Amino acid sequence: NLEVNTTKTITKIQPTMYGVFFEDINFAADGGLYAEMVKNRSFEFETPLMGWTQPNSDTHSFNKQSGIATTIKVLENKTNPNFCRVLINDDKGFEMINEGFRGMGIKKDAQYNLSLKAANPSGSIKKIIIQFIDKNKKVLGETSITPTAKEWQNYTADFTATQTEAKAQLKITFQGTGTIDLDMISLFPEDTWNHRKNGLRKDIVQLLYDMKPGFLRFPGGCIVEGRTLAQRYQWKKTVGDVDKRETLINRWNTEFAHKPAPDYFQTFGLGFYEYFQLSEDIGAAPLPILSCAMACQFNTGELVPLAELDPYVQDALDLIEFANGSITTPWGKVRADMGHPKPFNLKHIGVGNEQWGPQYIERFKVFEKAIKDKYPNMIIVSGAGPFPDGDYFDYGMQELKKLNAEIVDEHYYKNPKWFRDNVTRYDNYDRKGPKVFAGEYAAQSVAIASPDNKNNWECAFSEAAFMTGLERNAEVVYLTSYAPLMAHAEAWQWTPDMIWFNNLEAYGSANYQVQKLFSTNKGTDLLAITKDGKPVIGQNDLFASAVKEGTTKEVIVKIVNTSSKTQAITVDLKGSKLQSKGTVITLTSPNLEDENSFAAPKKISPIESEYLLKNNVAALQLPAYSVTVLKLKMK
Numbered sequence: 224n225l226e227v228n229t230t231k232t233i234t235k236i237q238p239t240m241y242g243v244f245f246e247d248i249n250f251a252a253d254g255g256l257y258a259e260m261v262k263n264r265s266f267e268f269e270t271p272l273m274g275w276t277q278p279n280s281d282t283h284s285f286n287k288q289s290g291i292a293t294t295i296k297v298l299e300n301k302t303n304p305n306f307c308r309v310l311i312n313d314d315k316g317f318e319m320i321n322e323g324f325r326g327m328g329i330k331k332d333a334q335y336n337l338s339l340k341a342a343n344p345s346g347s348i349k350k351i352i353i354q355f356i357d358k359n360k361k362v363l364g365e366t367s368i369t370p371t372a373k374e375w376q377n378y379t380a381d382f383t384a385t386q387t388e389a390k391a392q393l394k395i396t397f398q399g400t401g402t403i404d405l406d407m408i409s410l411f412p413e414d415t416w417n418h419r420k421n422g423l424r425k426d427i428v429q430l431l432y433d434m435k436p437g438f439l440r441f442p443g444g445c446i447v448e449g450r451t452l453a454q455r456y457q458w459k460k461t462v463g464d465v466d467k468r469e470t471l472i473n474r475w476n477t478e479f480a481h482k483p484a485p486d487y488f489q490t491f492g493l494g495f496y497e498y499f500q501l502s503e504d505i506g507a508a509p510l511p512i513l514s515c516a517m518a519c520q521f522n523t524g525e526l527v528p529l530a531e532l533d534p535y536v537q538d539a540l541d542l543i544e545f546a547n548g549s550i551t552t553p554w555g556k557v558r559a560d561m562g563h564p565k566p567f568n569l570k571h572i573g574v575g576n577e578q579w580g581p582q583y584i585e586r587f588k589v590f591e592k593a594i595k596d597k598y599p600n601m602i603i604v605s606g607a608g609p610f611p612d613g614d615y616f617d618y619g620m621q622e623l624k625k626l627n628a629e630i631v632d633e634h635y636y637k638n639p640k641w642f643r644d645n646v647t648r649y650d651n652y653d654r655k656g657p658k659v660f661a662g663e664y665a666a667q668s669v670a671i672a673s674p675d676n677k678n679n680w681e682c683a684f685s686e687a688a689f690m691t692g693l694e695r696n697a698e699v700v701y702l703t704s705y706a707p708l709m710a711h712a713e714a715w716q717w718t719p720d721m722i723w724f725n726n727l728e729a730y731g732s733a734n735y736q737v738q739k740l741f742s743t744n745k746g747t748d749l750l751a752i753t754k755d756g757k758p759v760i761g762q763n764d765l766f767a768s769a770v771k772e773g774t775t776k777e778v779i780v781k782i783v784n785t786s787s788k789t790q791a792i793t794v795d796l797k798g799s800k801l802q803s804k805g806t807v808i809t810l811t812s813p814n815l816e817d818e819n820s821f822a823a824p825k826k827i828s829p830i831e832s833e834y835l836l837k838n839n840v841a842a843l844q845l846p847a848y849s850v851t852v853l854k855l856k857m858k
């Protein structure tokens with residue numbers, strides 16, 4: 224028998240309690256959320272023609288080839304130096320094919336917007352035919368461009384797919400002979416999130432939107448730090464005209480990734496402006512994390528000398544101006560020129576990702592001083608190093624406490640049992656010390672980032688059990704997020720991941736369903752739920768938390784049954800009189816190994832039904848391995 228005191232608020236729950244953590248890992252940006260379908264659209268990958276083939280160009284017998292595509296590097300063009308020069312020798316129809324990101328997903332009757340830049344100096348190339356083809360070269364949609372200008376010019380063309388195909392490719396055929404130069408060959412579905420031209424994949428954003436996340440952390444992760452300092456994420460290079468954003472090798476395209484992908488680069492079409500815009504679209508507070516002048520310590524760990532931190536600190540200050548500054552400030556103007564004169568209302572900024580040791584602390588101090596001097600109300604998120612069971616972590620925590628750090632980011636990738644066993648992790652955290660950002664966590668069914676990890680139900684309900692502990696400690700836990708957020712089913716480097724997608728579809732894992740259930744029922748006020756006066760932290764394999772939602776005047780009780788048996792319980796709701804008609808939501812699956820999948824995306828998903836309450840005491844049958852949310856309106 225459990226008891227809830229419905230009248231006494233223990234603490235307020237932060238609107239940021241449950242959020243999402245975006246990192247460009249697993250093809251989450253290019254090839255994922257960013258709906259661009261052409262891989263290596265501006266020929267800037269390390270191998271400049273990666274992603275492109277020329278099936279009827281036999282480079283070994285020059286006499287026979289009907290044409291050839293090569294790339295030219297213009298060094299004074301610093302951010303986009305390469306373009307493609309195509310020489311067409313005969314009228315046999317020289318072709319270039321782009322393979323997309325493990326193919327291109329096209330949908331019957333959907334429209335696609337193509338754009339490219341071309342210079343046709345001799346005017347002898349009469350027409351460029353653009354087609355979707357399948358693996359048998361069957362044409363699945365077609366359009367054409369007439370490249371009239373001798374100088375560089377933008378061309379656009381729309382076309383419709385005649386068939387749904389997960390592995391289409393883009394074929395470009397040239398009519399006429401001579402030379403033509405091409406750059407930024409880009410293709411987007413017309414139907415993007417919020418109908419933005421060249422925008423984000425609608426189905427994936429919808430999954431995020433449905434979670435009602437309290438914040439969006441971006442752009443990572445280790446990607447912030449870079450394998451080397453030169454390869455760190457530099458936000459200033461990701462704003463402004465898309466074709467001027469400099470391509471960078473992705474940090475997960477290295478030997479340090481569990482499944483490195485040699486074709487993984489960042490074009491930054493999804494850059495900081497787009498991240499802020501996405502945050503706004505999904506109602507999430509933006510939470511950018513910036514380099515703290517230390518490269519990833521799991522890789523090279525390069526450090527910027529303390530005396531040379533200025534440009535890094537300036538990046539942080541300028542970012543705040545970019546997000547919040549008036550349009551008369553230099554960076555506020557950049558934002559306005561991109562289409563958002565109103566500020567983005569940035570309140571948090573993160574300094575460093577998973578850095579640790581004295582080197583981090585001494586750098587953090589410099590950032591903190593500069594940011595607070597100029598923007599005293601900006602809330603700074605710091606880190607104490609990865610994985611809260613090492614000496615470094617303890618050192619970081621102690622030092623950050625001395626500095627009165629506001630929010631410290633903790634990461635844990637542990638087995639499911641750890642999550643059940645650590646539900647009291649924050650019960651004794653100093654309420655006067657730094658607040659907690661549980662910024663990256665996920666139960667690992669095999670081992671951290673093992674390629675064999677599964678998004679199985681045991682992992683998901685163990686996280687749910689742990690999350691009742693996060694919620695019970697809302698006084699000190701201010702932000703939380705599962706990690707990583709998403710993965711391309713054919714191009715991932717890390718498992719498990721919350722959302723899986725291919726080029727046509729996306730689904731939320733069981734872990735997603737847990738996150739969504741908590742996030743959409745987070746409430747505004749924490750209440751006490753007890754058994755014999757003690758918190759429900761594993762007695763009879765049950766874990767629980769309770770909240771009140773001020774706007775809807777609802778009491779919301781969450782109970783996780785981690786046992787293999789159905790359990791009958793009662794919840795005595797003491798205090799406010801409650802309406803008899805309520806709602807019960809159950810998320811359950813019979814087997815620990817059960818998972819959602821492309822074939823059964825909703826196998827593990829919540830079932831909602833009406834609940835009838837008698838005399839303020841709720842009787843519930845909790846299925847084996849289940850998460851139950853009971854919602855009751857106050858009279």
Ligand code: AHR
Nearest residue numbers: 444445446576577706707
């Ligand atoms: O989420 C994957 C990686 O795990 C992140 O990039 C890093 O912060 C952590 O080590």
